[in-house]
Amino acid sequence: MISLAQIPIPLIKIVVGLLGILIFIGLNGLACVYLERKVAGHIQRRPGPFEVGPHGILQPIADAVKLVAKQMITPKGADPILYWSAPIISFAPAIVCFLPLPFGPSLQNISINIGLIMVLAFSSLNVLALCLGGWSSQNKWSLLGAARDIAQSVAYEIPLLLSMLPIVLLTGSLNLADITAYQGAWPWQWLVVKQPLAFIIFFVCIFAETNRAPFDLPEAESELTAGFHTEYAGMGFGLFFLAEYSYMVVGCALATILFLGGYQGPVAPGWWWFLIKVYGLLMVMIWVRWSFPRVRFDQLLNLTWKWFTPLILINILITALVVKLI
Amino acid sequence: MAKKNQFLSCEAEDQLVEAPFINLQLTEKYLNICRAMSLWPMTFGLACCAIEMMAVGMARFDMARFGAEVFRPSPRQSDLMIVAGTVSKKMAPLLVRLYEQMPAPKWVIALGNCAISGGPFCFKGQYGIVEGVDKLVPVDVYVPGCPPRPEGLLEGLFKLQAKLTGKRWWPLPKGVENND
Numbered sequence: 366m367i368s369l370a371q372i373p374i375p376l377i378k379i380v381v382g383l384l385g386i387l388i389f390i391g392l393n394g395l396a397c398v399y400l401e402r403k404v405a406g407h408i409q410r411r412p413g414p415f416e417v418g419p420h421g422i423l424q425p426i427a428d429a430v431k432l433v434a435k436q437m438i439t440p441k442g443a444d445p446i447l448y449w450s451a452p453i454i455s456f457a458p459a460i461v462c463f464l465p466l467p468f469g470p471s472l473q474n475i476s477i478n479i480g481l482i483m484v485l486a487f488s489s490l491n492v493l494a495l496c497l498g499g500w501s502s503q504n505k506w507s508l509l510g511a512a513r514d515i516a517q518s519v520a521y522e523i524p525l526l527l528s529m530l531p532i533v534l535l536t537g538s539l540n541l542a543d544i545t546a547y548q549g550a551w552p553w554q555w556l557v558v559k560q561p562l563a564f565i566i567f568f569v570c571i572f573a574e575t576n577r578a579p580f581d582l583p584e585a586e587s588e589l590t591a592g593f594h595t596e597y598a599g600m601g602f603g604l605f606f607l608a609e610y611s612y613m614v615v616g617c618a619l620a621t622i623l624f625l626g627g628y629q630g631p632v633a634p635g636w637w638w639f640l641i642k643v644y645g646l647l648m649v650m651i652w653v654r655w656s657f658p659r660v661r662f663d664q665l666l667n668l669t670w671k672w673f674t675p676l677i678l679i680n681i682l683i684t685a686l687v688v689k690l691i
Numbered sequence: 692m693a694k695k696n697q698f699l700s701c702e703a704e705d706q707l708v709e710a711p712f713i714n715l716q717l718t719e720k721y722l723n724i725c726r727a728m729s730l731w732p733m734t735f736g737l738a739c740c741a742i743e744m745m746a747v748g749m750a751r752f753d754m755a756r757f758g759a760e761v762f763r764p765s766p767r768q769s770d771l772m773i774v775a776g777t778v779s780k781k782m783a784p785l786l787v788r789l790y791e792q793m794p795a796p797k798w799v800i801a802l803g804n805c806a807i808s809g810g811p812f813c814f815k816g817q818y819g820i821v822e823g824v825d826k827l828v829p830v831d832v833y834v835p836g837c838p839p840r841p842e843g844l845l846e847g848l849f850k851l852q853a854k855l856t857g858k859r860w861w862p863l864p865k866g867v868e869n870n871d
Contacts, residue, residue: 406755415756416861417728424758430725431770436794438767586734591765598767598794 375475379464382474386463390611397610398425401651408655435599442503443596451498452597452604458487459611466618467542469628469636480541481529481619488574488615491608492518495583495593498605502596510592513662514583517573520666524673525570528563531684532556532623545627550634557624562680564624566673568646571616573665575609578654582662617646720856726770726796727855730848731761733769735789738776740803740838752841757861759848766792771851772828773844777805777812778821790828798855800847801830804837811837 399414399422406413414421439445465480467473477483492515499511533539535556536547548555557564573580584592594605621627621642630638660668736744747754754760763769766789778786790799801824804810809822824830831854834847853859 402755402760406753409750411750411753411755413755414758414760417758421756421758424728427725427728427758428761430722431729434722434726435770436796438794586764591763591768594768595765596767602768 386460393614394607394610395425404651405655432603433600438598440596444501447497447501451494452601455491455494455608456604458490459608461487462615467545468639472636476542478540481539499593504596506590506595507593510583510589520669521570521573524566524677527677528567530681531560531563534684534688541622545622548626550629550631555626566677575612579657579660617643723855727852728758730759730771731763731769732771732773734762734764736775740775743838743841744775747841747844771798773800773802774806774824775802778824779819783821787827798831799828800832802834807833
């Protein structure tokens, strides 16, 4: 019999943190579905979900329960192992991505000195999942969607990584808590003032990495039925959706930590500032989705290879020179 | 309203399924309410009734209020097939295939006279039209009209919700009696 004192403290911390993260991801999924449909409604001058619960507040719960209770179909000719592992591979790394994020001054699950690299490494596993899902479901739309997603993710991963380098050069750290602490409480002390170009490129790349409109080519509904998740029914589809919303929050949280001062605010710094900033950016993402049409694939690739990559390289060069000289 | 048991599309009506091993009536009740409140229709229009179906999704009538605006293009992710329009004999096999691709539990609304009975195409000597979609797939709710007004489709959705949960959820318009 192992007594409680023998269990190492870091293990307890990680288990508690993981539980908290899972609860947060679930609640965030529900909130995001509601927010998305409500914002979509109001942008199109209609109320959106309204009758299921007061102002439609129970709508995402009804959707989630329905999705869980749907029949699970494995299409004929699909590879069952790959087919069912794809949604799990898509969703599971999102949990790890939340581990090094500092939600508040003392609300960081594990403080490691390569936090930024860890988040990036695990969030790029999503591409593998979409590729597997598209390949194994034996459907031409899925395959086309997966092929588009790989081209898009490879193209946008580069400026995404490069746009974080100026921040690392300025702060001299990869630990997300240190990067937050480097910035001050007031908006003009945040790194977005020093690196506006990097912030814009980073934010646009997040759109492409999370397959959000106007870069939602992998699941382009008017061309590819539903893209890589055409054949997924019930909770397979639900997990892909949950993963998408989780990665959106991870992306917005990274933007908040790197550029917008993290949990710091003019009055009473704490996790509420962090959440306000993250959900503010999330609202911008939803706003953009319902305002802009989808880009063409050549426009998408031209944007990243001809504009973002050269611009961000110049930005890094200038930042490095300034850091060296001052 | 059509057949009582949803899951027996291919079997006769008197061949009922066995009683479940674990009977969870209360769970089943709430599950059905959740299903009724999130009926995702398939993006599937056959003829002019589809225009009315689009109008229901738009701002004036707004099916989103009842949680049914998520038009999924893939049959795997949809719960409700709205057969909106004339079913020609060319289209019939595809319609059946789409119905079979949808995961259970699934429902069908026949929208408009053509989908119900062939409508104006039902005459002696016609050769190209299926006279009634219920000859192909089990239909839950029939919405008559040529084409029905968008309110008609909304009412059909309410009827389907009532069929699922056993009660009507939304108030009736003034001067209309509930004749369920």
